[in-house]
Amino acid sequence: YLRAFHDPEYPVRLRAFMGRMAAAVTTLGLGGPMGLEGPSMYGGSALGAMMQRRLPKAFRGADHRTLLVAGAAAGVAAIFKAPATGAIFALEVPYRDQMARRMLLPALVASASGYLVFVALSNVRPIFTFQTDGSATFEYKDLAGAILIGICCAIGARTFSRLIRYAKGFTLRPIGLRVVLSTALLALLFVICRGLTGESLTIGSGYGVIVWLAQEHTIWLLAAVLVLRCLATATTLAGGGVGGLFIPLVVGGAIVGRGVGDIVNPLNPTLYVLLGMAAFLGAGYRVPLAAVMFVAEATGQPGFIVPALFAAVAAELVMGRQSITTFQRSPEGSS
Incomplete structure (x- = not known):
């Protein structure tokens, strides 16, 4: 999606989407710690780009990326059942520190449409469920905790980004x-994780990790699981696995958030898990607004938006110019 956004000559084809989807299903089916949002976003953007190519008169004078962005927004909105997240993410991710504002209305319409179609075929329940009131309050010390989470998540996201780039470089090998x-490495990581936790936390998309975090664990065990998950994701990518990095970032943030929360405010662990999700995701993809909105929509916890904003901003500042994707561009000279 990002390559096609910045390079009009880069082909985004529906035929390639079928291959990517098959590869992603295989990767996840075999336990790869990735997400399905990558193929979903690619499929939506490919469909949008194809429609705009086939109907040039209908889009005369419009930016050639209009339906590319709209399709990507619909794909993200559908897979996460989060319409606002889909629109904001598709607009925010192409650039560091800037949004592609001219495609706002098409992205909003497509995102809402994708969400409505998906929930009509499934349900409207959030993808993450927490046993807490969505209107729960927070204390002032939690704002300081949010900033601390942002700093920790940015450090983690910077390290994870370097690891992912190294893994992508390894794909040039035979x-x-x-x-x-x-x-071999995935098997080793699995054995180590089972030995430490008794759970299979290094395989699968990571929803099981969120459930595991509801229990109390030592800081060292949380750190170990974070390292093992990051290594497993990078190893899967290096081995040729296909999938998105959205959910791996969310899971990493949840682990960091739980660890910081156990130190700052152990009486409210859910808050810190959510703050970690927003901060790690926002830092990794450089999408603070989309990350905060994702936490609200995907968890049904809008009451935590204010501290999540503090966490996301702190993470964005500490992250610097790093990003988990190499196709993101700086806003200089962009529209």
């Missing part, structure tokens, strides 16, 4: 070597 090494 496929046979990559598959053998990645399979």
Whole structure:
């Protein structure tokens, strides 16, 4: 999506989407710690780009990326059942520190449409469920805790971003070597995690990790699971696995948030898990607004938006110019 956004010559085809979807389903089906939002976003953007190419008269004078962005927004909104997140993410992710504002209305309409179609076929329940009141209050010390979470998540996101870039560089190696090494390393990480936690937390998209965080754990165990999850995601990517990094960032943030929360305010662990989700995701993709909105929509906890904003801003400032994707551009000279 980002390559096509910045390079009009880069082809985004529906035929390629089918292959990517099959690869993503295979990756996740085999336990790869990735997310389905990548293929969903690619499919939506490919469909939008194809429609705009086929109907040039209807979009005369419009930006050539209008339906590309709208399709990407619809894909994210549908897979996460989060319409506002889909629109904001598609507009926010192409640039560091800026949004592609001219596509706002098409993105909003497509995002809402994608959400409505998806929930009509499934349900409207948030993808994450927490046993707490969505209107729950927070204390002033939690705002300081939010800033601390933002700093910690930015450090974690910077490290994870470097790890992902190294893993992508490893994909230039022969496929046979990559598959053998990645399979062996994933098996080792799985055994280590099972030995430490008794759970299979290094495989799967990560929803099980969120459930696991509802229990009390030592800081060192949380740190170990975070490292193991990050290594497992990078290893899957290096081995040729296909999937999104949205959910891995969310899961990493949840772990960091739980650890900080146990130190700052152990009586309100859910708040800090949510703050970590927003901060880590916002820092990794440089999308603070989309990250905060995602927490509100995907968890049904809008009462935590204010401290989440503090966490996301702190993470954005500490993150610097790092990003988990190499296709994101600086806003200089952009529209």
